[in-house]
Amino acid sequence: MKGIGTPVLVINFKNYEEVFDSGAVELAKAAQKIQKELDVAIVVCPPNPCLAEVSKHVHVPVFAQHVDLAKPGSSTGAIVPEVVKSIGAKGSLINHSERRLWASEDIKSRVDRLKSIGLISLACAQTPEEVSEIAKFGPEWLAVEPPELIGSGKAVSKVKPQIVTNSVVACRKANPNVKLLCGAGIVTGEDVAAAVKLGAKGVLVASGIVKAKNWIKVIEELAVPLA
Amino acid sequence: MKGIGTPVLVINFKNYEEVFDSGAVELAKAAQKIQKELDVAIVVCPPNPCLAEVSKHVHVPVFAQHVDLAKPGSSTGAIVPEVVKSIGAKGSLINHSERRLWASEDIKSRVDRLKSIGLISLACAQTPEEVSEIAKFGPEWLAVEPPELIGSGKAVSKVKPQIVTNSVVACRKANPNVKLLCGAGIVTGEDVAAAVKLGAKGVLVASGIVKAKNWIKVIEELAVPLA
Amino acid sequence: MKGIGTPVLVINFKNYEEVFDSGAVELAKAAQKIQKELDVAIVVCPPNPCLAEVSKHVHVPVFAQHVDLAKPGSSTGAIVPEVVKSIGAKGSLINHSERRLWASEDIKSRVDRLKSIGLISLACAQTPEEVSEIAKFGPEWLAVEPPELIGSGKAVSKVKPQIVTNSVVACRKANPNVKLLCGAGIVTGEDVAAAVKLGAKGVLVASGIVKAKNWIKVIEELAVPLA
Amino acid sequence: MKGIGTPVLVINFKNYEEVFDSGAVELAKAAQKIQKELDVAIVVCPPNPCLAEVSKHVHVPVFAQHVDLAKPGSSTGAIVPEVVKSIGAKGSLINHSERRLWASEDIKSRVDRLKSIGLISLACAQTPEEVSEIAKFGPEWLAVEPPELIGSGKAVSKVKPQIVTNSVVACRKANPNVKLLCGAGIVTGEDVAAAVKLGAKGVLVASGIVKAKNWIKVIEELAVPLA
Numbered sequence: 001m002k003g004i005g006t007p008v009l010v011i012n013f014k015n016y017e018e019v020f021d022s023g024a025v026e027l028a029k030a031a032q033k034i035q036k037e038l039d040v041a042i043v044v045c046p047p048n049p050c051l052a053e054v055s056k057h058v059h060v061p062v063f064a065q066h067v068d069l070a071k072p073g074s075s076t077g078a079i080v081p082e083v084v085k086s087i088g089a090k091g092s093l094i095n096h097s098e099r100r101l102w103a104s105e106d107i108k109s110r111v112d113r114l115k116s117i118g119l120i121s122l123a124c125a126q127t128p129e130e131v132s133e134i135a136k137f138g139p140e141w142l143a144v145e146p147p148e149l150i151g152s153g154k155a156v157s158k159v160k161p162q163i164v165t166n167s168v169v170a171c172r173k174a175n176p177n178v179k180l181l182c183g184a185g186i187v188t189g190e191d192v193a194a195a196v197k198l199g200a201k202g203v204l205v206a207s208g209i210v211k212a213k214n215w216i217k218v219i220e221e222l223a224v225p226l227a
Numbered sequence: 228m229k230g231i232g233t234p235v236l237v238i239n240f241k242n243y244e245e246v247f248d249s250g251a252v253e254l255a256k257a258a259q260k261i262q263k264e265l266d267v268a269i270v271v272c273p274p275n276p277c278l279a280e281v282s283k284h285v286h287v288p289v290f291a292q293h294v295d296l297a298k299p300g301s302s303t304g305a306i307v308p309e310v311v312k313s314i315g316a317k318g319s320l321i322n323h324s325e326r327r328l329w330a331s332e333d334i335k336s337r338v339d340r341l342k343s344i345g346l347i348s349l350a351c352a353q354t355p356e357e358v359s360e361i362a363k364f365g366p367e368w369l370a371v372e373p374p375e376l377i378g379s380g381k382a383v384s385k386v387k388p389q390i391v392t393n394s395v396v397a398c399r400k401a402n403p404n405v406k407l408l409c410g411a412g413i414v415t416g417e418d419v420a421a422a423v424k425l426g427a428k429g430v431l432v433a434s435g436i437v438k439a440k441n442w443i444k445v446i447e448e449l450a451v452p453l454a
Numbered sequence: 455m456k457g458i459g460t461p462v463l464v465i466n467f468k469n470y471e472e473v474f475d476s477g478a479v480e481l482a483k484a485a486q487k488i489q490k491e492l493d494v495a496i497v498v499c500p501p502n503p504c505l506a507e508v509s510k511h512v513h514v515p516v517f518a519q520h521v522d523l524a525k526p527g528s529s530t531g532a533i534v535p536e537v538v539k540s541i542g543a544k545g546s547l548i549n550h551s552e553r554r555l556w557a558s559e560d561i562k563s564r565v566d567r568l569k570s571i572g573l574i575s576l577a578c579a580q581t582p583e584e585v586s587e588i589a590k591f592g593p594e595w596l597a598v599e600p601p602e603l604i605g606s607g608k609a610v611s612k613v614k615p616q617i618v619t620n621s622v623v624a625c626r627k628a629n630p631n632v633k634l635l636c637g638a639g640i641v642t643g644e645d646v647a648a649a650v651k652l653g654a655k656g657v658l659v660a661s662g663i664v665k666a667k668n669w670i671k672v673i674e675e676l677a678v679p680l681a
Numbered sequence: 682m683k684g685i686g687t688p689v690l691v692i693n694f695k696n697y698e699e700v701f702d703s704g705a706v707e708l709a710k711a712a713q714k715i716q717k718e719l720d721v722a723i724v725v726c727p728p729n730p731c732l733a734e735v736s737k738h739v740h741v742p743v744f745a746q747h748v749d750l751a752k753p754g755s756s757t758g759a760i761v762p763e764v765v766k767s768i769g770a771k772g773s774l775i776n777h778s779e780r781r782l783w784a785s786e787d788i789k790s791r792v793d794r795l796k797s798i799g800l801i802s803l804a805c806a807q808t809p810e811e812v813s814e815i816a817k818f819g820p821e822w823l824a825v826e827p828p829e830l831i832g833s834g835k836a837v838s839k840v841k842p843q844i845v846t847n848s849v850v851a852c853r854k855a856n857p858n859v860k861l862l863c864g865a866g867i868v869t870g871e872d873v874a875a876a877v878k879l880g881a882k883g884v885l886v887a888s889g890i891v892k893a894k895n896w897i898k899v900i901e902e903l904a905v906p907l908a
Contacts, residue, residue, distance in 0.1 A: 015302045020313035024279070045303075047310045049291070052251070052280035064276070066304025069784030074378060075242045076272075076433075077293025077326035078783060083274045086247035099304035100554065102759060103750030105794070109786040126601075147580075148602045151301060206303075296557030305556060327781065329532060330523030332567070336559040353828075374807075375829045469756045474767035478733070499757075501764045503745070506705070506734035518730070520758025528832060529696045530726075530887075531747025531780035537728045540701035553758035605755060660757075 004061050004090065006179055007226040008041040008202035009192075009219070010122065010143070012065065012093065015047050016210045024050040028058040030215040035060050038220070038227040041202070043122075045093055048079055055088030063122060064092035066099045069109055081113055091120030094139065097147045108137040122181070122204075128166035135174035142171060142178050143204040149184035151207045155191035156184040161198055168199035186222070193225035202226065231288050231317065233406055234453040235268040235429035236419075236446070237349065237370070239292065239320065242274050243437045251277040255285040257442040262287050265447070265454040268429070270349075272320055275306055282315030290349060291319035293326045296336055308340055318347030321366065324374045335364040349408075349431075355393035362401035369398060369405050370431040376411035378434045382418035383411040388425055395426035413449070420452035429453065458515050458544065460633050461680040462495040462656035463646075463673070464576065464597070466519065466547065469501050470664045478504040482512040484669040489514050492674070492681040495656070497576075499547055502533055509542030517576060518546035520553045523563055535567055545574030548593065551601045562591040576635070576658075582620035589628035596625060596632050597658040603638035605661045609645035610638040615652055622653035640676070647679035656680065685742050685771065687860055688907040689722040689883035690873075690900070691803065691824070693746065693774065696728050697891045705731040709739040711896040716741050719901070719908040722883070724803075726774055729760055736769030744803060745773035747780045750790055762794055772801030775820065778828045789818040803862070803885075809847035816855035823852055823859050824885040830865035832888045836872035837865040842879055849880035867903070874906035883907065 011031055013019045019027055024046040035042045045063045046054045055062045070078035084092065094110045095101045101110075111121045121139035125131045131144050144167040149156050157164055164182045171180040182195050183204030195203050205222060212218035238258055240246045246254055251273040262269045272290045273281045282289045297305035311319065321337045322328045328337075338348045348366035352358045358371050371394040376383050384391055391409045398407040409422050410431030422430050432449060439445035465485055467473045473481055478500040489496045499517045500508045509516045524532035538546065548564045549555045555564075565575045575593035579585045585598050598621040603610050611618055618636045625634040636649050637658030649657050659676060666672035692712055694700045700708055705727040716723045726744045727735045736743045751759035765773065775791045776782045782791075792802045802820035806812045812825050825848040830837050838845055845863045852861040863876050864885030876884050886903060893899035 012303060015297070015299050015305060015307040015310050017299050017309075020299075020310065024314075048276055048304065048306060049278035049310055049314055049316075051276035052278075053283060053314070054279075056280060069786045070242070071784065072242050072244050072247075074325055074433075075783070076239060076320065076323040077275065078242060079275060080242040082244075083242050083247065084276055087251075087276055087280070089276075093303065096303040098301055099556075102553075102756070103752065103790075105750045105790040109784075109790060113786070146602055148600055206301075296559045298557065302556070326783075329529070329780075330525065330563075332523045332563040336557075336563060340559070373829055375827055466757060469751070469753050469759060469761040469764050471753050471763075474753075474764065478768075502758065502760060503729055503732035503764055503768055503770075505730035507737060507768070508733075510734060524696070526696050526698050526701075528779055528887075530693060530774065530777040531729065532696060533729060534696040536698075537696050537701060537730055541705075541730055541734070543730075547757065550757040552755055660755075 004043060004120065005041045006201040007196055008043060008181070009223050009226055010043045010045065010181065010202060010204045011209050012045045012204060012206040013047060013210055014206050016207070018210050019047065024054050025057045027210065027215055028054045028060060028062070031219055032058045032060045033216060034219045034223050038223050040223045040227040042223065051084060051089050052087035061090040062088065064089055065096065067092045067094070067110060067114070069113060081117055081119060085117055085119055091122060094121055094123040096124045097126055097145060097150060104133060107134055111137045111139045128163060128170045131167045131180065132170040132174045135171045135178045138175060139178060141181055143181040143183050145183040145204065152185045153187050154185040155187065155194065156182055157186065157191050157195035157198055157200070159185070161194070164195060164198040164200055189221040189225050192222050196225055231270065231347065232268045233428040234423055235270060235408070236450050236453055237270045237272065237408065237429060237431045238436050239272045239431060239433040240274060240437055241433050243434070245437050246274065251281050252284045254437065254442055255281045255287060255289070258446055259285045259287045260443060261446045261450050265450050267450045267454040269450065278311060278316050279314035288317040289315065290347070291316055292323065294319045294337060294341070296340060308344055308346060312344055312346055318349060321348055321350045322361070323351045324353055324372060324377060331360060334361055338364045338366045355390060355397045358394045358407065359397040359401045362398045362405045365402060366405060368408055370408040370410050372410040372431065379412045380414055381412040382414065382421065383409055384413065384418050384422035384425055384427070386412070388421070391422060391425040391427055416448040416452050419449050423452055458497060458574065459495045460655040461650055462497060462635070463677050463680055464497045464499065464635065464656060464658045465663050466499045466658060466660040467501060467664055468660050470661070472664050473501065478508050479511045481664065481669055482508045482514060482516070485673055486512045486514045487670060488673045488677050492677050494677045494681045496677065505538060505543050506541035515544040516542065518543055519550065521546045521564060521568070523567060535571055535573060539571055539573055545576060548575055548577040550578045551580055551599055551604060558587060561588055565591045565593045582617060582624045585621045585634065586624040586628045589625045589632045592629060593632060595635055597635040597637050599637040599658065606639045607641050608639040609641065609648065610636050611640065611645050611648035611652055611654070613639070615648070618649060618652040618654055643675040643679050646676050650679055685724060685801065686722045687882040688877055689724060689862070690904050690907055691724045691726065691862065691883060691885045692890050693726045693885060693887040694728060694891055695887050697888070699891050700728065705735050706738045708891065708896055709735045709741060709743070712900055713739045713741045714897060715900045715904050719904050721904045721908045723904065732765060732770050733768035742771040743769065745770055746777065748773045748791060748795070750794060762798055762800060766798055766800055772803060775802055775804040777805045778807055778826060778831060785814060788815055792818045792820045809844060809851045812848045812861065813851040813855045816852045816859045819856060820859060822862055824862040824864050826864040826885065833866045834868050835866040836868065836875065837863055838867065838872050838875035838879055838881070840866070842875070845876060845879040845881055870902040870906050873903050877906055
C-alpha cells in the first residue's frame, strides 16, 4: 500500500442513488479490495452524512465532499473540519464545480484550515487559469475538471487533452508542490492512461464508477493504469 | 416505547468536542438507554457527518442538524434529504439559530421537501412572531428558542416563561397541528417540568446535556418530567 | 419602441472594471441610444449597487443580476425583490452560472416571487436538460449558456449550434410560454444573427460588449440583427 | 464636519418600506442636514441596490449593508467591495445579525479585503465574547447588538448596560484601536446619552429612525448627545 501517494484514483460518490442505504459502505469496500490487490492509491468521497460510517468500515482514505469554515462548538448544521477529522476522514474536496465557492478567499481559508489540523485538501478548478490561481493557496492536490464534460462519458484526457497539459504546466509554474489531477468524463482505463501520459498525478471519477453495474470490475480497470 | 410521540426530549449535539471521535455514538446510546428505561420519546441530532453511523447504532430516532434542497445525483457536498432518509434518519432540524435561513421560502421549501419523502421537520423560531409565521408551513414540530438564552444555563421556561406561553398560543392559532417545543438554557429537570407546565410538548437541549459530565444521569433527569 | 419585447439584447455588466465609477450609467446610456435608434428591445443588468442610479438615468429596462428571497423589513444586506422594484428595475437574472443556485426550489421560489410583484425573471441554464427543468417554473425568459464558452469570444451560436437548437426544442416542449435566449461568447452581429436563425428569441451578452472599446458601436452591431 | 470621526451615529436603513422609491435618498438627506447643523459624524447604510444613487446625492459617508468576497470581473450578482468603493461608498457593515457569517474567517476576510482597498469596516457582534473575538481582526468599528433587543424599542444602553460595559472592556483588551459602538432598541436621545456614558463611541440605529414619522426631528434628537 502506498498510503495516499500518487498516482491516485479519487472516487466522488456525489449523492447518487446508487450509494443510498448501505451503498456508500459497499462502494468503499470495493475500492478497498482493489487498493489491496493492485497496491494503488485510492481515495473515496462518500456523501457527507456517511463520512463517519464509511471511515469505520474501510482503510482506504475517506474525504469529505465539502467542508464549512465554522468552528467546533455552537455551529449546528455545519460540516466542521475538526469533526470530519475526529471521525477518521483524511481530507476534503474543496470548490467542486457542484459546490463552487464564490471567492478565492473562501478556497484559501479552507486549504489553510484543513492544513492546520492535518487534513488534506483536494481543490477543484474548471480551467488552467483557475489552476494557476488556486495552486498558489497550496492544496496538496488540485483537480482540473471542465464542467461541460462532467458526467458526459467523454474523457477530458481524450477529448480535451490540451486542458490537462496546460493545467499541468500552469500548476507546476504556480506551485510545484501541488499535484495536478484531472477529471470529467473518465470511464475507461484508457482514459486514465491518457491522463497519466499527459502528466496528471491521478484522476477524479464519479459517475464513471458509481453508476457502473460492477463496481469492482470498473475500479480495477481504472486503477490498473495507476498501479 | 412511544415512537416519536410527545412530549419529546430532543438532543442537539451541535459540533461540540464532547461528541468528537466515538462521542456521538456514545451519547446516542446514553439517550437510548434512558428512552428504554423511562419509555419517553427522545430524538438525537448528531453532527451531520455522523448521521449514518449513529443511525446504525441506535434505535432512537436520529435527525439531521440541517438539510440542503439539492437533489440526489450531481450535488456534491450537499446534505440531500433523500440521502439522509436512506441511511436511516427520521427527520431534520430546520432554521436553527446557528443556521438561520434568510427567507421564509427557504424554510417552507424544506418542510415541504421533507414531508414529501416521509421525514419529520423540527423547525426553529426565535420569537412568538416567528412561531406564527413558520407554523403556517406545517412542520411537525416547532421549537422556540430565544437566542440570547442558548447556552446560557438560564432556562427559557424559568426566566422568560411569557415567551413560551405566547408561543404556545401563537402556534395553536396559526396551525393547531404543529407541536410547540421550547429550548435555550435548559439544564435541569425542573426547567423541563416548567416548560411542560407552560404548554410545551417537549424541549430542545444542547449544551445542558452534551457538556454534562454524566450523560446518562442528566438525560434521565431531563426525561423524567416527560415520562 | 417595443417595450421588453423580443427579440431582445440583454447586456450583463457583471462587475467588470469598465463599469466602475460612472461606467454603469454610461453603458446604460449607450444602450438607450441604440434602443431608440433601432427600435430594438434592450435590457441592462448593472452591478446590484448601481441599480437605483442606473434606473434613474435611463428608460431602457434595468434588471438586477441576482435577488435574494428575504422579505422587506429586517433583512439587512439582502437584495430584496420589492426594493429592486421600488427603485425602478423591471426584473432580475436568476441562477446565472456565476451565481448558481444549488436547488431547483431556489430557482422556482425566485420566479414565483418576482412574478407575484410584477417583475420579470430571466433564468439561466447551462444545458438543454436544465432548460427543460427550469422552463417548467415559468420564467418569462430563459437563457442557455454553456459555461465553458462564457467570456471565450467563441459564440455558442457558431461553435455549438446544437445546444441552442436543442434548447429551443426543449423549452418549447416544457413550456411554450417561456422565451429561450442564448449566450456565451457572443461578440459579433453575425453571432447574434446565427442565434436568431437557430430559434433564439434574443441573446445575453457580457464581456463582448462591456469590454469593447466603443460601446455604442458594438451595441449597434449586435442589435441590428434583432431590429 | 468631523468626517467619520467619533462619536458616530450610524443609520441602518435595512430594507424597510419607508425607504422604498426615493425614500433612501430622502432619509440620507435628512441625515446630511443634521450632520451639517450639529457638526456630528453620521453614516448612512441604505439598501445595497441604492448605494450608488445615495452616494451621488449626499456628502455623509455611505456604507454598504453587506459585501461579498467575490472579485471584480466575472462575478455576476455579487456585491464586490471594489465596485462599492468605485461608486462612492466609504465602508460596509459586516456580520449584521440579519446577515450573520458562519465562521470567523468569513469576517476576517472581509475586514482584510475592505482595509486593503481603503474602505472602513463596521463589524457586528451579538455578545461581549464575540466582541473579543472579532476585535482581533481589526475592524475600524465594532458594534455590539443583543439580537433580542433589535427593533424592540428597549435600548441596550438602558435595559442591558452591562453588555455595553463588558463589550467596551473586552474590545479595549482585545484591540485598543477598535472603536466600540452599540445598538439595538435605541429610540431616544436619552438612550444615546446612556450609551456614550457607558463608553460607547457611537450608536447603530435602524427602526428607531427609519420608522419615525419625522426623520429630521428624530435624527436631531439622537445626534445631539453625540455633538
